Amino acid sequence: MNGKIPISVITNGDLSMKFTIEKEFSIAHHRLCAWHMIHNLTSNIGKPQFTSMFKKCILDNYEIDIFRQKWFEIVEKFGIKNKNWILHMYKKRHLWATVQIRGKIFAGVDHIRWKEVQADLAFVNGKPSMQTCFEHFKRSAANVYTLSIFHLFQPILV
Known part of the structure; x- marks a missing residue:
């Protein structure tokens, strides 16, 4: 990195990484990797239709009120509003929801993120x-x- 502090850092959500980033790169914007979130969602919730709707929440550029409305609609629809993982992810939405990180630079991640997530999931799960x-x-x-x-x-x- 040639002695430069990064502007943005994308991680899998590991707590030790989070604390190190906050300490060493205090001005950097931190966000969670969409691929890891979807992978964890699949193992924690295991409902493909919910996964599809969750991806829209991650990737679409909603206004804050619309995001909240859509979030609560889908967790209610699938009866998972009290699951620990869902509650935990909603508390951390400032690290993953496009609406919450708007205006922060992630070097074109918003533009290519959807295709990468799709390709990664197909690669990991496919032949x-x-x-x-x-x-x-x-x-x-x-x-x-x-x-x-x-x-x-x-x-x-x-």
């Missing part, structure tokens, strides 16, 4: 995409190799 007519051979390789080795091997077959 490698096939790019050749040797489907059976590549499927076998995808099952035998780790994902990183498979991606090294894949260009040889194309």
Whole structure:
């Protein structure tokens, strides 16, 4: 970083990182990583339709009143308003809700964030995409190799 303090820092929400950022980079804006939030949401709530609506809350640029209204509508709809994780995330909304971090610089994150979150979730939860007519051979390789080795091997077959 060449001795410069960052303007913005995006983390997974680890408390020790949070305290270190506050201490070492006191002027930096801190926010939570959308991918980690959605991953944690999936493991804590496990309702795909809620996940879809939650993504809109994270990524859409609502006015504060509209954000609150939508938030309470979806947690009520899914009967999860008293779940600890939901209560905890709402208290930390200043670290993730677009409406709460408006005007803070995150180097183009708002523009590309949605596509990255979608791609990351598809990558983590999906199978490698096939790019050749040797489907059976590549499927076998995808099952035998780790994902990183498979991606090294894949260009040889194309």
